[in-house]
Amino acid sequence: MSPQLLFMQALNGLQYGILLFLLAAGLTLVFGIMSFINLAHGALYMMGAYFAAATFGHTNSFLLAILAGLGGAMALGVALDRCGFARLYPRAHLDQVLATFGLMLFCNEAVRMIWGSAPIFMSLPDALSNTVMVLGTPYPLYRLLIILAGLLVALGLYLLIERTRVGMLIRAGASNRAMVAALGVNIGWLNTFIFALGAGLAGLGGAMVGPILSVQPGMGDSILIMTLVVIVIGGIGSIRGAFLGALVVGLVDTLGRTVAPALLGRALEQELASTLGAAVSSLAVYVLMVIVLAVKPEGLFPVKKR
Amino acid sequence: MKMESSIVNARVARPSAGVSWPAALTVLLFALLLLVPVYASVTDSSYVLLQFSRILVFALAAVGLNLALGYGGLVSFGHAMYIGIGAYCVAIASHYGADGGVLHLLLVVVVTALVAAPVGLIALRTQGIAFIMITLALAQMFYFLAVGLKQYGGDEGLPIRQLSRFGALTGSHAGLYLALLACLGASLLLLRRVIRSRFGLILRASSMDARRVRAVGTSPLGYRLLAYVLSAELCALAGFFLANLTAFASPAYMAWTASGELIIMVLLGGAGTLVGPVVGAAGFLLLEEGLKGLTDHWMIIMGPVIVLIVLFLRNGLWGMIVSPREEH
Amino acid sequence: MRPLLSIRGLVKRYGGLLVTDHVDLDILPGEIHAVIGPNGAGKTTLISQIMGEIPCDEGAISLDGRPIDGLGMAQRVRAGIGRSYQITSVIQRFTVLENVVLAVQGCRGHGFHFWTPAVETPALTDRADELIGLMGLSAWRDTPALSLSYGQQRQLEIAMALAAEPKVLLLDEPMAGMGHGDTGSDMMVELLRRLKSRYGILLIEHDMDAVFSLADRISVLFYGKVICCGDVETIRRSPEVREAYLGDEEVPA
Numbered sequence: 001m002s003p004q005l006l007f008m009q010a011l012n013g014l015q016y017g018i019l020l021f022l023l024a025a026g027l028t029l030v031f032g033i034m035s036f037i038n039l040a041h042g043a044l045y046m047m048g049a050y051f052a053a054a055t056f057g058h059t060n061s062f063l064l065a066i067l068a069g070l071g072g073a074m075a076l077g078v079a080l081d082r083c084g085f086a087r088l089y090p091r092a093h094l095d096q097v098l099a100t101f102g103l104m105l106f107c108n109e110a111v112r113m114i115w116g117s118a119p120i121f122m123s124l125p126d127a128l129s130n131t132v133m134v135l136g137t138p139y140p141l142y143r144l145l146i147i148l149a150g151l152l153v154a155l156g157l158y159l160l161i162e163r164t165r166v167g168m169l170i171r172a173g174a175s176n177r178a179m180v181a182a183l184g185v186n187i188g189w190l191n192t193f194i195f196a197l198g199a200g201l202a203g204l205g206g207a208m209v210g211p212i213l214s215v216q217p218g219m220g221d222s223i224l225i226m227t228l229v230v231i232v233i234g235g236i237g238s239i240r241g242a243f244l245g246a247l248v249v250g251l252v253d254t255l256g257r258t259v260a261p262a263l264l265g266r267a268l269e270q271e272l273a274s275t276l277g278a279a280v281s282s283l284a285v286y287v288l289m290v291i292v293l294a295v296k297p298e299g300l301f302p303v304k305k306r
Numbered sequence: 307m308k309m310e311s312s313i314v315n316a317r318v319a320r321p322s323a324g325v326s327w328p329a330a331l332t333v334l335l336f337a338l339l340l341l342v343p344v345y346a347s348v349t350d351s352s353y354v355l356l357q358f359s360r361i362l363v364f365a366l367a368a369v370g371l372n373l374a375l376g377y378g379g380l381v382s383f384g385h386a387m388y389i390g391i392g393a394y395c396v397a398i399a400s401h402y403g404a405d406g407g408v409l410h411l412l413l414v415v416v417v418t419a420l421v422a423a424p425v426g427l428i429a430l431r432t433q434g435i436a437f438i439m440i441t442l443a444l445a446q447m448f449y450f451l452a453v454g455l456k457q458y459g460g461d462e463g464l465p466i467r468q469l470s471r472f473g474a475l476t477g478s479h480a481g482l483y484l485a486l487l488a489c490l491g492a493s494l495l496l497l498r499r500v501i502r503s504r505f506g507l508i509l510r511a512s513s514m515d516a517r518r519v520r521a522v523g524t525s526p527l528g529y530r531l532l533a534y535v536l537s538a539e540l541c542a543l544a545g546f547f548l549a550n551l552t553a554f555a556s557p558a559y560m561a562w563t564a565s566g567e568l569i570i571m572v573l574l575g576g577a578g579t580l581v582g583p584v585v586g587a588a589g590f591l592l593l594e595e596g597l598k599g600l601t602d603h604w605m606i607i608m609g610p611v612i613v614l615i616v617l618f619l620r621n622g623l624w625g626m627i628v629s630p631r632e633e634h
Numbered sequence: 635m636r637p638l639l640s641i642r643g644l645v646k647r648y649g650g651l652l653v654t655d656h657v658d659l660d661i662l663p664g665e666i667h668a669v670i671g672p673n674g675a676g677k678t679t680l681i682s683q684i685m686g687e688i689p690c691d692e693g694a695i696s697l698d699g700r701p702i703d704g705l706g707m708a709q710r711v712r713a714g715i716g717r718s719y720q721i722t723s724v725i726q727r728f729t730v731l732e733n734v735v736l737a738v739q740g741c742r743g744h745g746f747h748f749w750t751p752a753v754e755t756p757a758l759t760d761r762a763d764e765l766i767g768l769m770g771l772s773a774w775r776d777t778p779a780l781s782l783s784y785g786q787q788r789q790l791e792i793a794m795a796l797a798a799e800p801k802v803l804l805l806d807e808p809m810a811g812m813g814h815g816d817t818g819s820d821m822m823v824e825l826l827r828r829l830k831s832r833y834g835i836l837l838i839e840h841d842m843d844a845v846f847s848l849a850d851r852i853s854v855l856f857y858g859k860v861i862c863c864g865d866v867e868t869i870r871r872s873p874e875v876r877e878a879y880l881g882d883e884e885v886p887a
Contacts, residue, residue: 037435087617093435094381098573099616101566106609113603225446225562228439236436282454286447290428293440297431502751504739504758511725511736517687518723522740523711523798529745 004137009258010251011134015143017250018150022205023223024230024242025157026198032237032303033170033194036089039100040080041202041227042220043107048073048203049215050111053122056210062125066207073203074196081195089191104220112217119214146208153201154243161239170194226253229285233292235299245300249285256284328628332494332581339487343480355479356551361591362486363548368571368583369493370540375569376577377501378533379513381438382429383565384445388538390452390560391418392545397464397555405468407476414546415539421448422538426531442562452557463556470550486547493540494580501580509533574615576622585624636699638663638834639684639715639802644693646679646858653679654690655858661802661834666826668837668845671855672878677838678720680855681804684836685717686710698801712741716800718791720807720838726780729753730771730790733779734762737797765793769825785812785821792825803835809844819844846870854878 027041052069056062088096124142131138161167169190172180180187206220213219226249234245260281292300339358346355367389374380395413399405429440453461475481500506512519512526519526549555558564567590575586593611597604637660646654653676661667669677683690686707695702702710711717724733735758739745742757753759766772769789771782779787788808795803808826809819823844826835830848839845845852846866853863856878862869869875 031435037438093438094569095616097381097383097438098566098569099613101563102570102609102612102616104609105563105605105612109603109605109609113606221563225443229443232436232439232443280454282450283447286443286450289440289443293428293431297436299436499751500748502753503749504745504747504752504755506748507732507736507752508739508745511728514725514727515723518725519736519740520707521685521711521717521719521723522737522794523708524736524740524745525706525708532746 006255006259007135007137008139009254011137011139011143011147013251013254014247015147015150015250016254017247018147019205019209020223020227020230020250021150021243021246022153022201023227024234024246025154025239026201027227028231028234028237028239028242029170029194030198031231034089034191035093036085037093037096037100038085038198039097039224040103040107041100041198042224043104044073044076044199044202044220045206045223046107046111046215046217046220047076048206049122049210049213049219050115050120050206051203052207052210053120053215054115056122057120062128065122065210066204069207069210070200070204073206074200076203077196077199078192080199081192085195086188086191104224108217108221115217117217119216122210122215124211142211149208153204157239166190166193226285229289231299233289233299235302237303238299238301241299241301241303249288252288253282253285257281260284328581331627335581335584336487336491343483347480352479355483357591357595359479359483359486359547359551361588362483362490363544363551364568364571364591365584365587366486366490366493366547367541367544367568368575368587369490369497370537370544371568372537372572372577372579372583373497373500373540374534374537375572376579376582377506377513378509378530378537380430380530380534381569382441382534382537383438383562383569384425384441384443385537385541386562386564386568387445387448387560388418388422388541389545389548389564390448390555390557391421392542393549393555393559394452394458394464394545395542396470396546396549397466398458400466400468400470401458401464403468405471407470407472410470410546411543414542418538418542419535422535423531426534426538430527430530430534442565445560445562445565449557449560449562452560459555461557463554463558466549466553466555469553470546482547482550489543489547490584494584498580505529505532570612570615572622574619574622576625579622579624579628582622582624586622589623635662637661638698639836640694640696640699641684642694644680644683644695645691646676646683646688647691653858654683654693657693657855657858657860659836659853659860659863661836662850663834664831665850666830666835666837666848668839668849668852669855670839670842670845670852674857675855676858677855678806679858681717681806681836681838684710684804685715708740711798711800714798714801715804716795716798716802716833717804718788718795718806718808720810722784722787722791724779724787724790724794727778729776729778730766730782731759731762731775733790734765734793734797735759737794738762738765741798761797765797768796769793785818788812788822789825796829800833803829803833804838805835806838807840808837809839809841823848 023041023045027038030036030038048069051072052065055068056065059065088099128142128145130141132141132144133139134144161170169180230242230245230249233249234241234243264280339362342358343355346352367385371382371385374382374385392414395417396410399410399413425444429437429444432440452458458464469477472481501510508519508524508526508529512530516526545559548559571586571590572583573586574589575584576582594604594608597607639659639661641657641659644654644657645652657680659667659669669680671677679688682688684695686702686705697710697713697715700713702713705713725736728736731753735752735755738758738761739752763772763775766775769792771786771789771793774782774786779790782790792805792808795805809822812818812822819841826837826848829835837845837849849866851863851865852869853860854869854872854875855861861874861878862872864872
């Protein structure tokens with residue numbers, strides 16, 4: 001495997017990691033503040049992709065499509081929070097997991113009914129279809145933009161949480177929810193804001209990957225699991241953990257899938273290598289998770305609760 | 307302050323005098339289940355027999371999960387993986403020509419223990435939501451393993467040419483059904499004793515207040531791990547039967563959505579009750595069949611039904627009739 | 635006389651805050667050693683460290699001459715420490731009998747018995763009934779704990795602490811929330827007086843009447859530090875104690 005190929009795969013891993021971060025940040029934020037685990041988060045990602053693809057189909061405007069994905073998912077988030085999720089916030093986590101599981105099944109089917117089971121495609125505008133040179137390696141411009149967009153979002157989140165009053169409430173809420181409520185902060189408003197923010201991030205992620213993945217029912221399921229792995233590795237409730245965890249998971253998964261078969265191909269004979277490689281590569285992330293948990297059960301960057 | 311999960315029953319019964327309703331109802335339930343093969347042969351409907359066999363498979367799995375979830379408070383979102391392991395033990399052994407029924411059973415028990423023990427140990431290092439997510443992710447690991455192993459069918463699954471050999475009963479649908487029913491009954495009787503035993507007392511106490519258990523000088527880990535492994539064994543046994551029922555082993559048996567549905571079955575019936583999971587599995591699968599008959603897009607109804615079950619049916623169907631303590 | 639429980643130089647920090655500040659404490663056999671101090675002084679944290687529920691940052695703890703620092707909570711309990719909690723922590727859904735049987739079995743071998751019902755095991759229930767009788771709860775033997783009154787639940791909690799046949803009892807505000815009188819704190823005081831001879835007791839309490847009538851020695855904890863340790867008279871006369879308590883609680887003359 002050439003160093004150039006390796007570098008390209010590393011960039012892919014980074015891009016995947018950034019996508020995972022967009023989802024993980026929302027999920028972990030909602031969990032950290034509202035102690036609410038939302039398995040329908042993957043469905044929000046899926047809706048973002050569908051809204052974007054549908055808008056692009058009608059308007060042919062890439063910008064509008066992205067905004068539709070982001071905004072649509074946010075609106076959906078607000079609706080969910082206002083119309084029913086609030087009942088679930090005080091319930092035990094198992095109840096939340098199961099209820100949002102049911103919602104996820106519903107969303108997948110709804111999408112299937114509206115848009116059909118076949119994947120729909122969103123094409124890239126010409127301007128974004130180029131390749132650029134990164135450190136001497138050709139790489140698709142669009143994927144690079146995803147990485148940059150994700151980093152910008154990460155910066156924005158950091159500024160929001162560390163430098164604004166809302167962020168202060170978020171931080172306070174993450175370590176001591178009851179206190180924040182006791183201080184007279186309108187918890188309901190804060191919850192809606194946080195939930196909408198998380199939903200928007202997920203929708204943005206879905207909208208951005210529309211052009212490079214196929215948009216189909218159930219696309220949120222596998223990335224949801226990956227997001228959960230990210231959160232478990234990074235530390236539940238921790239944005240920093242979500243960022244670093246996402247990058248690590250993105251890299252390990254992508255490199256695992258591409259490098260492992262190649263490495264095995266050198267050590268073992270072809271047939272065995274390819275079967276083993278396929279199996280092992282998707283396991284790499286889970287093995288990583290098991291190792292992290294063996295050493296640090298609370299994750300790499302856990303939030304300290306009072 | 308978190309409201310109590312639907313897995314912890316709100317009611318505590320006074321000791322019942324005279325006829326024990328739960329026992330009577332359970333006997334009635336099993337009597338009805340015994341009639342199914344009779345009905346099937348009379349009406350010559352193998353479909354009914356197969357459907358109810360499938361219900362019994364998941365009833366057994368749900369009973370297994372209930373030990374860990376309902377009595378142990380261990381919310382495993384990955385128990386379907388043991389159903390898959392049981393099925394694949396049968397399938398892979400048959401693939402290599404070994405089709406002895408007893409051999410298959412032995413394989414299932416040993417392999418499941420070898421997997422469940424380390425998985426349980428890893429997962430039990432965490433608690434709460436982390437435990438849920440870790441069991442989910444570990445189950446995914448096995449799912450991908452099954453999908454990735456192309457020589458055993460990969461994501462298309464592995465057909466089983468030779469079912470578990472049990473002499474004259476091999477391949478008999480009625481025989482399978484009755485064996486399932488017998489296993490289910492035996493499991494319930496054994497569980498009844500285990501729950502009331504010293505082990506069961508510690509397990510139940512740990513699920514309600516682990517700190518209190520430590521404060522009396524007992525460390526909950528060993529008990530929880532054993533409960534986890536035993537519950538995995540019951541699910542794997544269910545997988546053994548499933549493989550023989552469908553002559554097929556598939557990664558789909560281990561999908562995380564299957565684990566989710568298994569939890570719903572336990573909840574629907576009544577977690578922490580003995581017979582609840584049986585009722586829950588039957589209810590869930592019959593509902594699914596009914597909805598499938600109505601529309602192709604049955605999931606659009608099933609999804610909200612699941613949400614409603616979680617929101618409103620806190621004690622489960624069986625839990626509404628009996629309260630857990632009365633079952634002793 | 636060798637102390638039953640010996641704590642030397644115990645330190646606990648939460649971030650920059652010194653919650654336990656180089657605490658030295660002894661409990662002698664047959665004594666009631668009370669620990670008093672204003673709220674937030676770190677009394678419950680102290681007990682939690684002795685029990686092993688939270689780790690200490692520095693210091694040594696030994697039970698009957700044997701260091702227990704490396705042991706987990708369950709192991710320390712088996713070694714001979716019993717504890718009652720400030721906020722009652724009996725298992726609400728279990729009956730009185732089940733709660734006490736749970737406690738009795740904790741220090742009697744392993745719990746991997748699967749056949750005989752726990753509440754029909756004479757080896758466990760005989761001892762459990764003895765303790766239930768000692769606490770005067772025999773009439774409620776088969777009643778779920780959540781149906782008991784607050785005071786009865788506190789009694790149950792003590793029964794469970796005694797079940798482990800400890801050498802040392804750590805009692806965290808056993809009289810909290812109880813009024814005076816036969817079913818209230820007076821009963822508890824009587825009970826503690828009876829228990830004193832058989833165990834060493836570390837008593838955290840705010841009820842000063844009870845403390846002064848029961849305690850052999852008193853340690854005063856102030857912001858994590860023991861500012862004074864001695865018998866009742868010494869504490870009453872200590873200027874540091876008066877100063878610490880000024881505005882907090884009345885020190886009965």
